[in-house]
Structure formats: C-alpha cells, structure tokens
Amino acid sequence: MPSIYIDVKRKMTTSEGEKMLHIEKEISGGDFICLVGHSGSGKTTLLRMLSGLVTPIEGIIKVGDEVWFDSQRKINLKPQQRSIAYMFQDFALFPNMSVEENIRFAQKEKDKTKVNELLGIFGMHKLAKQKPAKLSGGQKQRVALARALASSPKILLLDEPLSSIDHEMRERLQCEILRAHEYLAATSIMVTHDMSEAHRMATEIIKIKNGLIVENDESNCSCLR
Amino acid sequence: MNSDFIQTLVTTGKLAFWTTLILFLLGLPIAYFLAYSRFRLKAIIEALISMPMVLPPTVLGFYILVAYSPQNWFGQMMEQWFDVRLAFSFGGVLIASIICSLPFMIQPLQNGLASLPSSLKEASYTMGKSSLTTFFRVLLPNIRGSIIIAVAMTFAHCVGEFGIVLMVGGNMPGTTRVASIALYDEVQALNYKAANQYALVLFLASFVVLTIIYSINKKTV
Numbered sequence: 001m002p003s004i005y006i007d008v009k010r011k012m013t014t015s016e017g018e019k020m021l022h023i024e025k026e027i028s029g030g031d032f033i034c035l036v037g038h039s040g041s042g043k044t045t046l047l048r049m050l051s052g053l054v055t056p057i058e059g060i061i062k063v064g065d066e067v068w069f070d071s072q073r074k075i076n077l078k079p080q081q082r083s084i085a086y087m088f089q090d091f092a093l094f095p096n097m098s099v100e101e102n103i104r105f106a107q108k109e110k111d112k113t114k115v116n117e118l119l120g121i122f123g124m125h126k127l128a129k130q131k132p133a134k135l136s137g138g139q140k141q142r143v144a145l146a147r148a149l150a151s152s153p154k155i156l157l158l159d160e161p162l163s164s165i166d167h168e169m170r171e172r173l174q175c176e177i178l179r180a181h182e183y184l185a186a187t188s189i190m191v192t193h194d195m196s197e198a199h200r201m202a203t204e205i206i207k208i209k210n211g212l213i214v215e216n217d218e219s220n221c222s223c224l225r
Numbered sequence: 226m227n228s229d230f231i232q233t234l235v236t237t238g239k240l241a242f243w244t245t246l247i248l249f250l251l252g253l254p255i256a257y258f259l260a261y262s263r264f265r266l267k268a269i270i271e272a273l274i275s276m277p278m279v280l281p282p283t284v285l286g287f288y289i290l291v292a293y294s295p296q297n298w299f300g301q302m303m304e305q306w307f308d309v310r311l312a313f314s315f316g317g318v319l320i321a322s323i324i325c326s327l328p329f330m331i332q333p334l335q336n337g338l339a340s341l342p343s344s345l346k347e348a349s350y351t352m353g354k355s356s357l358t359t360f361f362r363v364l365l366p367n368i369r370g371s372i373i374i375a376v377a378m379t380f381a382h383c384v385g386e387f388g389i390v391l392m393v394g395g396n397m398p399g400t401t402r403v404a405s406i407a408l409y410d411e412v413q414a415l416n417y418k419a420a421n422q423y424a425l426v427l428f429l430a431s432f433v434v435l436t437i438i439y440s441i442n443k444k445t446v
C-alpha cells in the first residue's frame with residue numbers, strides 16, 4: 001500500500017478568472033480519500049495531475065519510493081508509466097469492445113482467469129459479450145470498476161463515479177467501490193459532491209476551495225477502519 | 226460495350242482506387258495531428274487542405290502542371306532522380322487527384338476523431354497503452370462511420386473528377402482518359418449513345434455512394 005506525497009502547483013481558469021491550484025498533502029498507504037469542494041475548485045485537476053494527464057507547473061509527486069513528477073529534476077512519468085487506474089466520470093468504456101474485452105484490454109498481461117474472476121465479483125457473467133451501449137448506468141459503472149481492478153494498480157483514482165446513478169444503486173455501488181479498494185490493497189482518491197457519501201466511504205475527507213486545501217476531516221470517517 | 230468504354234472505366238476505377246488507398250494511409254496521421262495538436266499554425270494547414278473544395282480544379286491543375294514542368298525544381302527532381310515525366314501520365318494524374326481529394330478524406334477523419342470523448346484516449350493511456358495501440362485499438366474502431374464516409378466521399382469525388390485530370394493528364398485513352406472526360410468528348414462528337422453510357426455509370430456510382438453515406442449517418446445518429 002503505497003503512500004502518496006504531493007506538492008504541486010498549476011494555473012486554473014475558473015469563472016472568477018485565473019487561479020493557482022496549490023495542493024500539498026501526504027496520504028498514507030491504504031487510505032481512502034474523498035475530495036470535496038465546489039465545481040471548478042481543482043478536484044479533477046488534482047486527479048489528472050496524479051495520473052499524468054496534465055502536468056503541474058512545478059512541484060513533486062512521490063508514490064512510495066518512486067518519484068512520478070519532480071519539476072526541479074525534470075522527472076515526469078507518462079500516464080502509461082504510473083501504476084494507476086482512473087475511473088472517469090463518463091466511465092470511458094470503449095464502445096467497440098464488449099464488457100469482457102474492455103476488462104481484458106486493461107490488463108498488462110493477458111489473464112483470462114482474472115477476467116472471469118472480475119466478471120464473477122461484479123455479477124456480470126451474463127453481460128460479458130454485451131457492448132457498453134446496451135448497458136444501464138449502474139452496469140456501466142460496475143464494468144468501469146472491474147476494468148479498473150484488472151491492471152492491479154497501486155493507486156485508484158475515481159472522478160465522481162456515482163454522480164449519474166440513482167440513490168438505491170448508489171449505496172450498493174459505494175460498497176462495491178470499497179470492496180474494490182480493499183481487494184486491490186490500493187490507496188484511493190475519489191472526487192464527490194455528496195458529503196454523506198464522503199463520510200460513509202472515506203478514511204479522510206479533503207475539502208478544496210479555490211485551489212487550496214481548506215479543511216481536513218478525519219473525525220467522522222471510519223467505514224474502512 | 227466496346228473496349229474503349231471498358232478501358233476508360235478501368236482507368237477511372239484504377240485512379241479512384243489508388244487515390245483513395247494512398248490518401249487513406251496519408252490521411253490517418255494528418256487527421257490525428259489536426260484533431261489533437263495545439264500547433265499554432267494549425268489553421269493554415271487546415272486552410273491549405275480545404276483549398277481544393279473552394280478552388281476551381283483548373284487553378285489547382287494549372288499550378289500542378291507548372292510544378293511538373295522539367296523547367297521547375299519538382300519536375301526536374303522527378304526527371305533526374307526517377308527518370309519520370311509526370312505531365313500527361315497516369316502517375317501525374319494520380320498525384321494531382323490525391324492533392325485535389327485531400328479534404329474529402331481528411332475532414333471526415335479529423336471530425337470523427339475530434340468528436341470522440343477525450344476520456345477514451347486518456348483511459349487507454351492510464352492502462353499503460355501506447356499512442357499507437359490506442360490509435361488502432363480504441364480510436365479507429367470507434368470512428369468506423371467517419372472512415373466509411375471519408376473513403377466513399379474520396380472515391381466518389383475521384384470517379385467524377387474532371388477539371389484537374391483534363392489539365393494535368395489530358396485525354397489519353399488507356400492512360401489518363403477517365404469517364405467524365407470521355408463523356409464530355411462523346412458529347413462534343415455528338416455521340417449521345419456512348420455519352421449516355423458514361424453518364425449512367427457516373428450517375429449510378431454517385432447514387433450508390435451517397436446512399437451508403439446516408440445509411441451510415443442514419444445509423445450513427
């Protein structure tokens with residue numbers, strides 16, 4: 001379970017003009033962090049910097065003993081070189097691939113047994129040959145989650161994964177996400193707008209406002225402990 | 226059907242086939258670059274590629290013919306390096322046809338790629354896949370409709386090409402004589418029966434291609 005040290009800066013364009021996102025934080029290995037804050041506060045940008053999809057203007061990102069980004073030493077690992085799984089808000093399932101193929105594509109080395117195991121864990125054996133267009137919102141979310149587990153990443157990044165799902169399904173999927181987090185023995189960071197969801201799931205809640213951490217809350221979050 | 230008619234249709238088909246194939250292979254990397262690059266002078270490249278859509282083919286044909294002349298560096302280079310004279314040859318017409326059909330291939334491919342959510346490409350990268358694997362396994366299969374439209378439009382445009390072929394290739398049976406030029410020629414000779422044969426083939430080819438395009442559009446909407 002790798003710890004994460006992050007101290008990064010990046011300019012953001014918000015409705016109130018240009019702002020500097022500056023996040024400095026140490027996250028213990030195995031933690032489940034929920035990032036909360038208003039739209040445009042910098043939550044998604046932070047996930048994208050961790051994944052290497054956007055580059056900070058300066059700073060450092062360290063995961064365990066491995067440096068992923070260091071502006072002074074000019075180190076910047078590509079997204080392909082970082083051991084992450086990123087679950088996008090729109091799930092980003094590949095429309096041309098079936099459920100099974102989506103999961104298989106995410107694997108670094110082909111392992112049919114593991115694909116079958118993941119299909120079983122998420123109850124999707126019957127949907128294995130279906131294309132994403134034929135799936136409901138909840139089913140898509142489960143495929144995205146199964147796909148995220150397929151590469152056994154060290155870090156699980158989740159960008160509002162439950163935003164488009166109804167209340168009942170949402171509670172079920174919260175449990176599935178926590179199960180996935182434990183199954184991977186990963187360090188996870190999830191963006192959410194729902195405070196009750198954050199309290200239910202997180203070991204620590206980080207509130208971001210105008211590009212800065214304004215509040216850390218570890219008091220009420222104990223589902224995983 | 227006489228042998229001239231068959232020969233002209235073969236030349237027309239050959240020109241359209243090679244133009245489409247070469248342009249598809251060239252068009253993929255160009256469309257990828259135009260869809261994702263933030264290069265400052267991108268607008269100039271896009272304008273240049275789209276020029277054949279608004280420019281009279283004779284203008285383009287004239288400049289290409291000038292470029293092919295052994296008195297100019299391109300024509301000189303082709304003659305010295307490859308011992309080839311491009312003016313009034315099938316190769317010359319093929320190059321001209323490729324230039325003239327650029328927008329018909331590149332624009333649909335570029336629009337197809339640009340319309341895909343960026344999260345698809347990004348998701349593939351975060352799974353450790355290279356740009357090349359992402360392009361062939363994720364991006365291309367998801368713009369199948371755009372690929373079919375690009376190929377069909379390019380092929381159809383080539384089949385009906387007139388001005389640029391006449392300027393660069395003339396009207397040489399078996400070499401540069403294509404159906405649209407043959408049709409014009411037959412009308413000039415008051416040979417309406419033969420003209421009608423060419424016209425019918427061009428009409429049917431265009432109709433089939435457009436029907437394919439509209440069927441695909443309907444499926445993707």
